[in-house]
Amino acid sequence: MLDLRLIREKPEWVKERLKTRGGQYPIDKVLQLDERRRALLQEVEVLRHERKEKSEEIGRLKKAGEISLAQTIAEQVRNIGDRLKILEEELKAVEKELFENLAAIPNIPHESVPYGESDKDNVVIKKFGDPPSFSFQPRPHWELGEILGIFDFERAAKITGSRFTIYYREGALLERALINFMLDLHIKKHRYTEVLPPFIVNEASMFGTGQLPKFKEELFKLEDWDYYLIPTAEVPVTNLHRDEILPEEILPLYYTAYTPCFRAEAGAHGKDIKGIVRQHQFNKVELVKFVTPETSYEELESLLLDAEEVLQLLELPYRVVVLCTGDLGFAAAKTYDIEVWSPGQNRYIEISSCSNFEDYQARRANIRYRPKGGGKPRFVHTLNGSGLAVGRTLMALLENYQQEDGSVIIPKVLHPYTGGLTKIEPKKS
RNA sequence: GGAGGAGUGCCCGAGUGGUCGAAGGGGGCCGACUCGAAAUCGGCUGAGGAGGUGUUAAGCCUCCUCCGGGGGUUCGAAUCCCUCCUCCUCCGCCA
Numbered sequence: 001m002l003d004l005r006l007i008r009e010k011p012e013w014v015k016e017r018l019k020t021r022g023g024q025y026p027i028d029k030v031l032q033l034d035e036r037r038r039a040l041l042q043e044v045e046v047l048r049h050e051r052k053e054k055s056e057e058i059g060r061l062k063k064a065g066e067i068s069l070a071q072t073i074a075e076q077v078r079n080i081g082d083r084l085k086i087l088e089e090e091l092k093a094v095e096k097e098l099f100e101n102l103a104a105i106p107n108i109p110h111e112s113v114p115y116g117e118s119d120k121d122n123v124v125i126k127k128f129g130d131p132p133s134f135s136f137q138p139r140p141h142w143e144l145g146e147i148l149g150i151f152d153f154e155r156a157a158k159i160t161g162s163r164f165t166i167y168y169r170e171g172a173l174l175e176r177a178l179i180n181f182m183l184d185l186h187i188k189k190h191r192y193t194e195v196l197p198p199f200i201v202n203e204a205s206m207f208g209t210g211q212l213p214k215f216k217e218e219l220f221k222l223e224d225w226d227y228y229l230i231p232t233a234e235v236p237v238t239n240l241h242r243d244e245i246l247p248e249e250i251l252p253l254y255y256t257a258y259t260p261c262f263r264a265e266a267g268a269h270g271k272d273i274k275g276i277v278r279q280h281q282f283n284k285v286e287l288v289k290f291v292t293p294e295t296s297y298e299e300l301e302s303l304l305l306d307a308e309e310v311l312q313l314l315e316l317p318y319r320v321v322v323l324c325t326g327d328l329g330f331a332a333a334k335t336y337d338i339e340v341w342s343p344g345q346n347r348y349i350e351i352s353s354c355s356n357f358e359d360y361q362a363r364r365a366n367i368r369y370r371p372k373g374g375g376k377p378r379f380v381h382t383l384n385g386s387g388l389a390v391g392r393t394l395m396a397l398l399e400n401y402q403q404e405d406g407s408v409i410i411p412k413v414l415h416p417y418t419g420g421l422t423k424i425e426p427k428k429s
Numbered sequence: 430g431g432a433g434g435a436g437u438g439c440c441c442g443a444g445u446g447g448u449c450g451a452a453g454g455g456g457g458c459c460g461a462c463u464c465g466a467a468a469u470c471g472g473c474u475g476a477g478g479a480g481g482u483g484u485u486a487a488g489c490c491u492c493c494u495c496c497g498g499g500g501g502u503u504c505g506a507a508u509c510c511c512u513c514c515u516c517c518u519c520c521g522c523c524a
Binding site for chain 1: 505
């Protein structure tokens with residue numbers, strides 16, 4: 001949520017900055033409702049004050065035994081009450097509409113974000129490693145999965161439906177190894193605090209991070225409950241501190257969480273239908289930070305490096321792009337995507353998204369901190385990034401470490417997590 | 430799932446229709462005492478919003494809202510009624 005005061009004071013600047021995202025946002029509507037709200041509020045407050053004073057007067061008169069005078073005044077106050085009721089209802093309606101419109105406005109892109117209309121305008125800012133060269137035609141991971149006997153899409157479709165996968169043996173082991181490897185790296189080396197949150201959250205949490213109300217069609221909702229399956233650990237972890245005032249001394253807070261993620265993938269028909277790239281359920285290790293406003297852009301850079309290190313240690317080639325204004329997510333002010341190289345599909349595929357939300361989520365979720373030495377609470381800045389999407393990491397690992405016979409070498413850093421397994425051999429059958 | 434009990438400020442805790450944004454205590458901050466500290470004494474110490482003053486600052490002033498959430502009764506609600514949520518105790522069930 002944007003600061004209403006900012007919109008009130010610099011409407012033209014806000015409009016101009018939001019124009020870079022493309023799309024239409026109800027700034028004028030907000031301004032108009034804000035004005036109406038304040039006019040009504042003043043009227044209401046005058047009446048409330050009058051009612052309060054007269055009610056107190058009645059109390060005094062009754063105590064003094066002036067019953068009939070008290071009744072006369074009570075009659076007057078009833079009239080005030082009737083008028084108030086009408087005005088308060090109108091005020092409430094205006095506030096609701098104002099809130100809804102304000103909540104529909106996305107975050108303002110940071111000034112360092114390049115202008116652009118779509119993902120084609122994103123800018124590559126760094127590359128790590130070179131795509132490996134193969135003496136044979138590298139296979140996509142779903143073919144390797146077949147050879148190795150570690151994926152089962154058919155039975156997953158039977159049990160649930162499309163876009164679900166079953167992992168067997170080394171596939172399941174490797175997924176588990178990757179989760180533990182990533183968590184250990186972030187916990188021990190990068191000093192994040194491990195969290196294992198609920199995978200189902202309520203509506204207020206979804207609102208806090210910006211998934212609701214606008215992106216409902218991308219979520220799985222539990223029938224007859226106002227509960228949703230999380231699309232990312234960002235939701236429960238950022239909402240850890242919803243409606244809290246944190247002492248500045250404990251900032252910055254770093255959290256890492258492994259969770260499954262559930263996404264409806266509405267509007268993705270026909271996209272990435274093969275393999276494990278786009279699933280309704282996938283595993284992810286997430287990084288979340290709560291920081292002071294002054295440090296949030298440095299924190300974004302270090303968050304990105306923390307995520308990148310996973311790929312560096314796995315020796316998987318990747319590049320980092322900065323999302324342009326037109327491709328930026330709703331709540332983000334700036335986002336870096338990490339894209340890993342897929343030899344089997346001959347393209348870079350997004351494996352992490354690291355964003356600074358500034359105070360946009362903090363305002364929606366009411367997450368503040370008390371400055372050192374006291375003073376008014378201020379909104380924190382929140383950040384998060386994948387560290388990393390586990391399924392896609394497994395995909396990259398299979399494709400980049402594949403051998404001609406379909407076997408796959410397991411990189412050294414994972415050996416402590418695979419019980420000594422160093423290579424996956426083709427299934428004998 | 431059934432039966433009871435409870436939710437008040439940073440924490441504990443009083444308040445059951447009128448001047449209560451809320452006694453008292455703890456904690457924290459400031460000051461006095463002290464070479465310094467402890468103890469003691471004094472003062473200050475919730476959040477949000479609207480308006481005024483001020484350089485669209487700090488500060489100051491006036492007012493409104495908030496005693497788990499929402500709704501209602503009343504001239505007036507922390508206090509009465511309804512409803513939802515959360516926590517605790519007992520029973521049942523269960524991994």
